[in-house]
Amino acid sequence: PxxxxxxxxxxxxxxxxxxxxxxxxxxxxxxxxxxxxxxxxxxxxxxxxxxxxxxxxxxxxxxxxxxxxxxxxxxxxxxxxxxxxxxxxxxxxxxxxxxxxxxxxxxxxxxxxxxxxxxxxxxxxxxxxxxxxxxxxxxxxxxxxxxxxxxxxxxxxxxxxxxxxxxxxxxxxxxxxxxxxxxxxxxxxxxxxxxxxxxAGPTVGLALTKMAVQAASNNSLDEQLELERDYQRRAGRTPDYAEGVSAFLQKRAPNFTGR
Ligand code: LHQ
CATH class of the missing domain: 3.90.226.10 (2-enoyl-CoA Hydratase; Chain A, domain 1)
Incomplete structure (x- = not known):
């Protein structure tokens, strides 16, 4: 089926x-x-x-x-x-x-x-x-x-x-x-x-985006700002973030691995 x-x-x-x-x-x-x-x-x-x-x-x-x-x-x-x-x-x-x-x-x-x-x-x-x-x-x-x-x-x-x-x-x-x-x-x-x-995208960042958007309708702005801070902290520690920034500075396409 x-x-x-x-x-x-x-x-x-x-x-x-x-x-x-x-x-x-x-x-x-x-x-x-x-x-x-x-x-x-x-x-x-x-x-x-x-x-x-x-x-x-x-x-x-x-x-x-x-x-x-x-x-x-x-x-x-x-x-x-x-x-x-x-x-x-x-x-x-x-x-x-x-x-x-x-x-x-x-x-x-x-x-x-x-x-x-x-x-x-x-x-x-x-x-x-x-x-x-x-x-x-x-x-x-x-x-x-x-x-x-x-x-x-x-x-x-x-x-x-x-x-x-x-x-x-x-x-x-x-x-x-x-x-x-x-x-x-x-x-x-x-x-x-x-x-x-x-x-081919930054999977962790995309997942955190999904979860943040889904949380938004039940949160106050203050709660959501705190959630964004916490999630951004996690996103900022991923290899894909390092790769995204390097690729931008080197004017090339990023090679995200999903981690
Ligand atoms: C179907 C169906 C169908 C079986 C078309 N079942 N045969 C949750 C918890 C527990 C229980 C109850 O429900 C739920 C959630 C729900 O989803 S409730 C809502 C259930 N769905 C509907 O009420 C929609 C019923 N279907 C329709 O209204 C029409 O079929 C639509 C508008 C989807 C399409 O219309 P048409 O393009 O004109 O196609 P058709 O009606 O001719 O359907 C083609 C065939 O598919 C036909 O069989 P047949 O043997 O005559 O070719 C239909 O009987 C069959 N079919 N939907 N849900």
Whole structure:
């Protein structure tokens, strides 16, 4: 259900149940989590690129994976979330390397919010983000109520969530929900270039950047200034900082090693 393609310095992880629009069953959850975790632990993998096979990025939970006769008597969705979706979102946010998401087509339900949990999100112009949950009587999960509210504000977050209106990639970019919407045929080229440049980047500095930005919304300015001081102290002790400064002074391209 997931393809893992190790390149030089980064790994491409592709959701691969295209006939189900890459909707999540338990198997896809387990394999994706393992692929991300192992990329996270492998120091040679300095970036991760997540995308989907076929015409969709991901349609969220596989709604055909449940026994319909049991729905009314109450399946515990909280259990599914605790077991699969919450750990996945926490993992993406805690990986100490950039996670690029190439949204190749529709991203619906949890599929949208998994994409939005990634660090740099590119989307094909034909792709749409759909907070589909309200159509089936649920609320957005996978961090969506947190992420969307922070990125968009309550007005747009509630509007998108309560109407389930599909948001085209270009509007998502204009609203600040994603990094960039790009022409369909340029998506994988641009996403690959980004992953390659992160893979050749100062990995510790990039990881500290990610963690600092994520901490910002829960910190006061004073707390964040202290965090920046502490993280900068760590960044300043890395070989990549020494290399970056040397390269600048010698007017050459840096050769970062990720340490
Ligand atoms: C699917 C799905 C799908 C199965 C398309 N499942 N087959 C967390 C905790 C626990 C439980 C509940 O959920 C969650 C989080 C969630 O993610 S809830 C939200 C779940 N997702 C949705 O509600 C989205 C459902 N899908 C759609 O609204 C549409 O399929 C979209 C807008 C994604 C795409 O529309 P179209 O381009 O028109 O494609 P389609 O609807 O014709 O779908 C193509 C096939 O994929 C079709 O199968 P078929 O056998 O008829 O070709 C769909 O049944 C199947 N599919 N999404 N989530």
């Amino acid at each position: 997931v393809l893992v393609d190790r390149k030089a310095g980064y790994v491409v992880i592709t959701l691969n149940r295209p006939d189900k629009l890459n909707a999540f069953n338990d198997d896809q959850h387990m394999v994706l989590y393992e692929a991300l975790e192992s990329a996270g632990m492998n120091p040679e993998m300095r970036a991760i690129l997540l995308t989907g096979a076929g015409r969709a990025f991901c349609a969220g939970q596989d709604l055909g994976d449940r026994d319909p006769s049991k729905l009314a008597e109450g399946i515990d969705l909280g259990e599914t979330i605790e077991k699969f979706y919450n750990p996945l979102i926490r993992l993406i946010r805690s990986l100490e390397k950039p996670v690029v998401c190439a949204v190749n087509g529709v991203a619906a339900g949890a599929g949208a919010n998994i994409a939005l949990a990634c660090d740099v999100v590119l989307a094909a112009k034909s792709a749409k983000f759909i907070q589909a949950f309200s159509k089936i009587g649920l609320l957005p999960d996978s961090g969506g109520t947190w992420t969307m509210t922070r990125l968009l504000g309550e007005a747009r977050a509630k509007g998108l969530m309560m109407t389930a209106m599909p948001l085209p990639a270009e509007t998502a970019e204009a609203w600040g929900l994603i990094w960039r919407a790009v022409d369909d045929d340029a998506l994988m080229r641009e996403a690959t270039q980004l992953a390659e440049s992160f893979a």
